[in-house]
Amino acid sequence: MTAPIRVLVCDDQVLVRTGLVTVIDAQPDLEVAGECGDGRAAVDLAGRLRPDVVVMDVRMPVLDGIEATRLLASAGVLHPVKVLVVTTFNLDEYVYEALRAGASGFLLKDAPPSRLLNGIRTVATGAALLDPGVTRQLVGRYAARIRPAAATPHDHPLTPRELEVLRLIAEGLTNGEIARSLVLSPETVKTFVSRILTKLGLRDRVQAVIYAYRHGLVT
Structure with a gap:
């Protein structure tokens, strides 16, 4: 049997984090390797637990999700991991900065659970995933900067x-x-x-x- 995809969930809102953990852990091909509430803890845990995918919020204390993603996706780390950013924010700088930091995917928190699960599986394979419409919004809003x-x-x-x-x-x-x-x-x-x-x-x-x-x- 294929080993399950190991996921680290990082979100500072306990209720949201618990919901994500519950949805992910219910899948036979996914496994929650750990959870935390800030970006620094995510970087530390990823180094110890070596998850395949980190589900990352953006706005968090200690170290925000953008900087944590940049560290996790860095070629200089011993075990670079795929990062799927899941946030309530859409039409703002977070989308662009998360992708520039090295995130492999971007989803909005109002996406249905099936899209989240598909996103985890997609980025785990090495592919990229953007919430429907986000690519168009990204290039439309930030084309002048890119x-x-x-x-x-x-x-x-x-x-x-x-x-x-x-x-x-x-x-x-x-x-x-x-x-x-x-x-x-x-x-x-x-x-x-x-x-x-x-x-x-x-x-x-x-x-x-x-x-x-x-x-x-x-x-």
Whole structure:
């Protein structure tokens, strides 16, 4: 049998944290490795417990979720972990800063439990996950910050089709939506996405979005 995905839950609101723990622990393929109420404790516990995924709140005492995510996702740590940020905040700087810090996913707390569970499983595989609509809101609101004012198309190793896929990723489309838009199979789109990430040396779709805007590949 495949070992369950080990999850560390970090949220300073006890009732919220308890609810997350209960929902996660009820799944046969997930296991709560630990829980805590601030970012510093999350970093410390992650070093000891070595979870696969940390479910992280943003606004917390001692060390906020953004800085904790930056430490957990750092290439310099002995055991970097995937971070899924779950917060009540949407149209503000937290989305952008969490993703820049290295979060693999971003969900809102009003998302149904099924979306949370899917998010944990998704980021555990190494893929990225954004709450529906968040990508569009992210690039729409922060495009000016992501992309330098004098940005020009960057030299890149992508084929025309891969560039087309990257642009659609940057617009917030899912693999299924990209497949329908380009009349391709989802499997083919998945292959294109994997090639794009490999060629550009990117970790996930989130970095692909930021890359595309930073280098003027989308308008």
